[in-house]
Amino acid sequence: MGDYALRHPERAAHEAFELINTRSRPTMDSLLADVSEATGKSIDIREMSMLGTWGAAALWMDLGDRHLILESAPTSSHHRAWVRAHEFGHIVYAHLGWADPPAHARTFAEAGQLLDAARQHSVDFRRPAEQAAEAFARYADLRIREAHGGGHDNDYTAALS
Ligand SMILES: [Zn+2]
Numbered sequence: 001m002g003d004y005a006l007r008h009p010e011r012a013a014h015e016a017f018e019l020i021n022t023r024s025r026p027t028m029d030s031l032l033a034d035v036s037e038a039t040g041k042s043i044d045i046r047e048m049s050m051l052g053t054w055g056a057a058a059l060w061m062d063l064g065d066r067h068l069i070l071e072s073a074p075t076s077s078h079h080r081a082w083v084r085a086h087e088f089g090h091i092v093y094a095h096l097g098w099a100d101p102p103a104h105a106r107t108f109a110e111a112g113q114l115l116d117a118a119r120q121h122s123v124d125f126r127r128p129a130e131q132a133a134e135a136f137a138r139y140a141d142l143r144i145r146e147a148h149g150g151g152h153d154n155d156y157t158a159a160l161s
Contacts, residue, residue: 005089005098006128009135016092017139025147028081031140035067035088039095042066045084049073060087061111062101067091068111081144082137089136090129099129 005012020038023030036043044066051059052072061068069087074080093099125134 002097003099003128005093005096005132005135009128009132010139012093012098012132013089013135013139016089016096016098016136017143019096020092021143023147026140026144027148028084028144031085031088031144035091039067039091043069043091045069045071047071047073057083058087059114060090060101061114062091062094063107063111070115082141085137085140086133088140089133092136093129093132099132 005016020034021031022034022037026034032043041062046068048059048070049072051057051070056072058069058071061070069084071080071083071087074083090099090101094101125131
């Protein structure tokens with residue numbers, strides 16, 4: 001099971017989302033609450049605009065008592081939602097044991113080391129773990145839009161309010 005999300009990204013995305021989702025009409029807010037509830041930790045999201053210059057849209061750190069997501073300045077609310085859903089994918093897969101976490105820090109000192117690594121090596125989205133997280137974001141995005149009557153062409157921000 002340790003690499004389930006890597007071997008079957010589409011199926012794992014569907015199953016993981018439905019495992020943690022508690023709403024018939026999920027939103028990004030309810031998804032955040034459900035990820036927090038499932039993992040027993042709050043999710044602290046902070047903007048760190050320099051991340052973008054390092055080639056990372058966002059970075060998740062498990063600080064032990066909470067999840068910390070650092071995100072670069074968003075290009076749009078839809079993009080920001082997608083990026084957050086991608087990080088939620090990493091969190092949920094690590095929690096379920098379906099994929100290893102890409103970054104794991106339990107102290108701010110360790111977090112600093114991760115940031116150094118992020119600065120020196122841009123994220124490779126071809127890696128299976130990244131593809132799996134993208135599959136989760138894609139499924140969550142579709143599921144949330146469909147729940148609010150939206151198709152592919154609808155304004156995603158309507159589902160975020
Ligand atoms: Zn990622």
